[in-house]
Amino acid sequence: MLTSNEQLRYSRQIMLDKIGVAGQMKLRNATVLIVGMGGLGNPVAMYLTAAGVGKLIIADGDKVDITNLQRQVLFGEQDVSENKAQQAADKLAHNNGDVTIEVVDEMLDQELAQYYIPLADVVVDCTDNITSRYLVNRLCVEHQVPFVVGAATGFDGQQLVIDPRQPDSACYHCLFPASEKAPANNCQTVGIIGPVLAIIAGMQALQTIKLLTEIPVSYNQLNLYDGLHNQWQQFSLSKQAKCEVCGSLTEGK
Numbered sequence: 001m002l003t004s005n006e007q008l009r010y011s012r013q014i015m016l017d018k019i020g021v022a023g024q025m026k027l028r029n030a031t032v033l034i035v036g037m038g039g040l041g042n043p044v045a046m047y048l049t050a051a052g053v054g055k056l057i058i059a060d061g062d063k064v065d066i067t068n069l070q071r072q073v074l075f076g077e078q079d080v081s082e083n084k085a086q087q088a089a090d091k092l093a094h095n096n097g098d099v100t101i102e103v104v105d106e107m108l109d110q111e112l113a114q115y116y117i118p119l120a121d122v123v124v125d126c127t128d129n130i131t132s133r134y135l136v137n138r139l140c141v142e143h144q145v146p147f148v149v150g151a152a153t154g155f156d157g158q159q160l161v162i163d164p165r166q167p168d169s170a171c172y173h174c175l176f177p178a179s180e181k182a183p184a185n186n187c188q189t190v191g192i193i194g195p196v197l198a199i200i201a202g203m204q205a206l207q208t209i210k211l212l213t214e215i216p217v218s219y220n221q222l223n224l225y226d227g228l229h230n231q232w233q234q235f236s237l238s239k240q241a242k243c244e245v246c247g248s249l250t251e252g253k
Contacts, residue, residue: 002028006098010052023213024052030212031055033120035108035136036127037084038062039071039197040150040204044124046074047205049092049099053212056092057116059104060085071194108132118143122208125149126201137172140164141246146211147172150204153190155227157200160237161207163219164246170220170237173245196227 002010002021006028013019030053034041037060045058064072064079064087072084079087089101104112107129117123117139125133125147133149140147140162147162149172163169203223210217222235241248 001025006052013051018215019213023215026213027052027209028054030121031057031119032208032212033057033059033116033123035059035123035125035132036129037072037074037088038068038126038128039192039194040152040201041084041124041126042072042074042088043198043201044126044150044205044208045088045092046095047202048208049096049101051205051209052096053099053209055100055102057102057104057120058085058088059106059108059112059116060088061105061107071192071197073194073198108136110135113139117145120145122146122148122211124204124208126204133172134178137162138245141171146217148204148207148211150200152196152200152225153192155193155196157196157225157227159200159203159207159223159225160221161211161217161219163211163217166219168220168239169246170239171243171246174240174243174247175222175237177240178244193227196225199225199227 002024010024014021014024032048032053034045037058045056048056062084063081064075064084066080069075074088074091083105085103085105089103092101113135123136123140123145125136137147141164144164149160151158162171207217220237222237224233
């Protein structure tokens with residue numbers, strides 16, 4: 001059961017019919033892996049910590065750079081040259097001491113991803129590294145762990161939920177086959193306006209909370225945000241039978 005302090009702290013969530021005490025308990029008992037502690041990972045981690053997710057595993061091998069401070073809202077000037085995951089964990093611990101935070105202060109390679117992904121109830125992609133995204137997508141499909149993808153450059157953002165537990169759920173490889181050229185733009189090459197990251201990260205956090213509390217989530221839907229014109233577009237996706245990662249031709253292998 002929730003303690004009296006938890007009932008008070010999360011009262012505004014608990015009063016929602018679709019969450020209630022049962023949903024809050026599910027959040028408390030959940031583990032979420034966040035890959036990347038940059039412009040998306042910062043607000044995602046803040047919202048999930050505030051919501052009372054029981055354990056966060058945050059992975060990032062980068063150090064804070066002065067160019068990050070315009071959009072990576074957990075960090076300040078005193079954090080420059082320090083590891084992002086460790087500095088984020090220190091700040092998040094002050095926000096909610098009831099949340100356990102495990103730091104992975106290096107990039108998520110094959111070995112680390114293979115270890116940590118099965119421990120998570122949901123994996124949130126907050127990296128701008130395409131190679132890492134393909135790796136995490138493949139292992140999430142293999143271990144049937146929901147995968148919440150987010151990306152943003154310039155004034156634009158995109159968000160997608162992949163749920164391998166659903167037999168008809170497309171994966172990231174269905175959308176961008178590795179044989180084709182996936183979008184390679186990132187903040188370093190084309191720039192970014194900070195609030196767009198907050199919007200996409202807010203969507204990622206919302207989808208994660210819904211997945212954890214078993215509120216229906218729209219998978220197979222790519223959500224695109226145009227910050228210049230304040231418009232959303234949705235595109236339907238389909239699982240590709242010939243997908244090397246999740247398609248029917250891979251079943252039984």
